[in-house]
Amino acid sequence: KAGVTQTPRYLIKTRGQQVTLSCSPISGHRSVSWYQQTPGQGLQFLFEYFSETQRNKGNFPGRFSGRQFSNSRSEMNVSTLELGDSALYLCASSSQGQTTYGYTFGSGTRLTVV
Amino acid sequence: AQSVSQHNHHVILSEAASLELGCNYSYGGTVNLFWYVQYPGQHLQLLLKYFSGDPLVKGIKGFEAEFIKSKFSFNLRKPSVQWSDTAEYFCAAGGPNTDKLIFGTGTRLQVFP
Numbered sequence: 601k602a603g604v605t606q607t608p609r610y611l612i613k614t615r616g617q618q619v620t621l622s623c624s625p626i627s628g629h630r631s632v633s634w635y636q637q638t639p640g641q642g643l644q645f646l647f648e649y650f651s652e653t654q655r656n657k658g659n660f661p662g663r664f665s666g667r668q669f670s671n672s673r674s675e676m677n678v679s680t681l682e683l684g685d686s687a688l689y690l691c692a693s694s695s696q697g698q699t700t701y702g703y704t705f706g707s708g709t710r711l712t713v714v
Numbered sequence: 715a716q717s718v719s720q721h722n723h724h725v726i727l728s729e730a731a732s733l734e735l736g737c738n739y740s741y742g743g744t745v746n747l748f749w750y751v752q753y754p755g756q757h758l759q760l761l762l763k764y765f766s767g768d769p770l771v772k773g774i775k776g777f778e779a780e781f782i783k784s785k786f787s788f789n790l791r792k793p794s795v796q797w798s799d800t801a802e803y804f805c806a807a808g809g810p811n812t813d814k815l816i817f818g819t820g821t822r823l824q825v826f827p
Contacts, residue, residue, distance in 0.1 A: 603757075633813060642819035643804065656814050690758065694813070703815070705750075705758040 604693050604706035612712045618679040621709045625672050625693030632674040633703065634666060637688040646689075649674055681713045716741050718807050720818035727795055727825050735790040735821050737779075737805030747788040748806040748815070749779055758804070764788065765810070775799070800825045 605624040613619050625632050634646040645658040649668035666676045672693075678685055688710050692703040719738045727733060739745065749761040762773025769781040779790045788805060805818040 631813060633815075635815075635817075640819070643806075643815075643817035645814045645816070648813040650813070656812070658814070692758075702760060702763070707757040 604691055604704050606689075606691050606706035606709050608709060609707065610710050610712075612714060613681050614714055615681055615683060617681050618677065619681060619711060621676045621678075621689055621691075621711070623674045623676070623691030623693075623706060625674070625691075626704055629693035629695050629704075630672055631694040631696060632668055632672065633692045633694070634674070634676050635690040635692065636660075637690055637708070638686075643690065646676065678711075683713050686711060686713045716807070716816050718805050718816050718818040720803075720805055720821050722821045723819070724822045725824070727823070729797055729825055729827050730794050731825075733790070733792040733795045733799070733823070735803055735805075735823070737788045737790065737818060738786050739788065739805070739807045739816075740786065741807050741809070741816070744810055746808050746810055747779075747781060748808070749773065749777070749788075749790050750804045750806060750817075751801045752804065752820075753801045761790070761803075795823075795825045797825050797827050799823060 607622045631650045633648040635643045637643045648656045652668045663679045668674045688708040690708045691706045694703045717740045721736050747764040750758045751761050752758050761777050764771045764781045772778045777792050802820045802822050804820045806815045808815045
């Protein structure tokens with residue numbers, strides 16, 4: 601079966617702009633989680649959606665938001681971009697959204713803010 | 715506070731050397747533990763996981779990890795590394811009924827032929 605698909609793979613944006621990233625989970629998976637990966641901080645949890653509802657949120661400012669559609673595809677939006685938002689953004693899908701069931705990660709979207 | 719610590723940031727080994735990567739966690743309650751690997755240019759892949767039972771868990775590619783509850787540790791081991799093991803390794807923790815994984819900052823492993 602197809603894996604987790606993230607688009608686009610690379611993005612370059614200017615400070616102050618906004619950006620939308622997309623994630624298509626594995627077919628049948630209803631949970632989508634988002635993580636930010638940076639060299640200094642590692643992977644940090646952004647939020648998780650299950651059946652179109654945000655169930656959990658990490659410690660990120662309100663500029664980071666997301667949503668999930670009825671087909672389980674998810675988007676993440678970052679407004680008013682800052683240089684520090686440059687990172688690899690990873691999406692992970694799961695059938696139930698609990699760590700016991702495991703997660704499959706996508707290849708990520710690398711965002712560079714200049 | 716929930717946290718995962720990986721004290722080895724960068725490890726350099728020769729092929730056939732033994733590997734042990736440290737992972738310590740702080741997590742209230744029942745915890746599930748994971749090791750993920752990220753090969754250059756590839757997505758995160760699950761190496762192994764511990765939920766309960768035998769504290770010594772075996773994963774893919776000859777990796778194993780031991781859960782030591784008294785030390786809050788979940789160290790990753792491999793008796794003999796190969797050049798193809800060059801990658802970044804992440805330890806992670808999560809509760810069985812939650813959706814959030816807490817990751818360590820990762821250990822970069824370089825294996826030279």
